[in-house]
Amino acid sequence: MRAEAQPIIDRESLHALGLVAPNSFAHAFANTVAGRTIVLVTHGTDPLHHCDRIGPIVAATTCAASLARFAPRLMVNIGTCGGFRSRGGAIGDLHVPQRFAFHDQRVPIPGFREFARGMFEAPNADALRAELGAVGGLCSSGGSLDATPQDRAILDELEARCKDMEAAAIALTARDARVPLLALKCVTDLVDHPEAVQDAFLRNLRSATLRLATSTSALLRSNNLPW
Ligand code: ADE
Numbered sequence: 001m002r003a004e005a006q007p008i009i010d011r012e013s014l015h016a017l018g019l020v021a022p023n024s025f026a027h028a029f030a031n032t033v034a035g036r037t038i039v040l041v042t043h044g045t046d047p048l049h050h051c052d053r054i055g056p057i058v059a060a061t062t063c064a065a066s067l068a069r070f071a072p073r074l075m076v077n078i079g080t081c082g083g084f085r086s087r088g089g090a091i092g093d094l095h096v097p098q099r100f101a102f103h104d105q106r107v108p109i110p111g112f113r114e115f116a117r118g119m120f121e122a123p124n125a126d127a128l129r130a131e132l133g134a135v136g137g138l139c140s141s142g143g144s145l146d147a148t149p150q151d152r153a154i155l156d157e158l159e160a161r162c163k164d165m166e167a168a169a170i171a172l173t174a175r176d177a178r179v180p181l182l183a184l185k186c187v188t189d190l191v192d193h194p195e196a197v198q199d200a201f202l203r204n205l206r207s208a209t210l211r212l213a214t215s216t217s218a219l220l221r222s223n224n225l226p227w
Pocket residue numbers: 080081082083144145146163164165188189191197201
């Protein structure tokens with residue numbers, strides 16, 4: 001979401017490069033930080049509904065267009081997520097997941113079951129995680145902000161530490177392109193809390209985006225990036 005990107009654009013004085021590709025809605029911003037060229041990509045605004053373009057489908061198409069245009073050495077998916085109080089999570093926690101899967105893709109046929117679930121390993125980021133004060137574990141992605149009882153059962157089976165709407169789709173796309181992917185996520189809401197997810201999400205969005213921006217600045221200057 002642009003709200004997640006703007007504090008990073010401001011902190012790092014990123015300049016607009018325009019659209020990622022002529023037929024894309026995604027916008028790119030760039031600068032050199034600590035000797036590295038960095039490009040931040042937002043998914044853009046939907047032309048019909050005039051809201052941010054979110055979710056796994058847009059995440060994969062934006063990722064593919066960004067890989068084709070910028071050929072990065074490393075991708076980092078930055079954004080908010082839901083956490084799990086049953087697994088020690090709290091609002092404002094920072095996550096650098098160790099692996100990514102999908103909790104809402106279910107195909108009960110051997111082979112397809114595993115393909116649909118996905119299971120994508122992030123490169124080793126133990127030192128970076130310690131430097132940033134982030135937790136690891138599995139991030140599970142799906143197309144919905146809320147979670148049905150069946151989603152919840154699968155999230156528990158996966159022992160997910162965070163839930164988002166993009167990371168696993170980007171992980172699949174980056175894996176296919178053989179580009180390593182890290183994710184940096186900050187918790188806005190707790191999946192296993194009775195409050196409606198959208199209420200907690202909207203209340204905590206600003207503080208989470210500010211934590212993401214300061215953590216992104218630290219990540220960009222880190223000597224612990226996996227490359
Ligand atoms: N982003 C922030 N909170 C989320 C949640 N609970 N599920 C999916 N994406 C999120």
